[in-house]
Amino acid sequence: MRSLSSYRELVVWQKSMDLTVRIYAVSRGFPADERFGITSQMRRAASSIPANIAEGQARNTTGEFLHSLGIARGSLAELETFVELCERLEYIDRPICERLSNDCTEISKMLNALMKSLSTRH
Numbered sequence: 001m002r003s004l005s006s007y008r009e010l011v012v013w014q015k016s017m018d019l020t021v022r023i024y025a026v027s028r029g030f031p032a033d034e035r036f037g038i039t040s041q042m043r044r045a046a047s048s049i050p051a052n053i054a055e056g057q058a059r060n061t062t063g064e065f066l067h068s069l070g071i072a073r074g075s076l077a078e079l080e081t082f083v084e085l086c087e088r089l090e091y092i093d094r095p096i097c098e099r100l101s102n103d104c105t106e107i108s109k110m111l112n113a114l115m116k117s118l119s120t121r122h
Contacts, residue, residue: 007057012110016050016072019103023079026100030091038091042082048075049107066118073111080104 007013023046027039049072056068080101087097 007054010053012107012114013050013053016053016107019107020046020050022100026092026096038082038086042079045075045079045082062118062121066115069111069115076104076108
């Protein structure tokens, strides 16, 4: 893996930013009484993914980057849980749930591949 000048070059960061924007858009339609519940938690989990990728890459040590990627992966799992919960609560319909789930799966695979690549260098 070549050296990056910025986390912005990472496709996984770019895709996680796109997912976060989608989560914000979808959650605008949630019931008002969820503003401080699922809406807030879901947005926090989504935004934590690219934020941790950026923070880890900016720290300039492989160990810290791996640690931050692990946190991003945990936030992604949290987000996936909220996506499924929102479908069960009928806050989002099946096609939107599938799109978000597919995005999460793609990002998960990318995070795992990046972590594996970094681990072999560590």
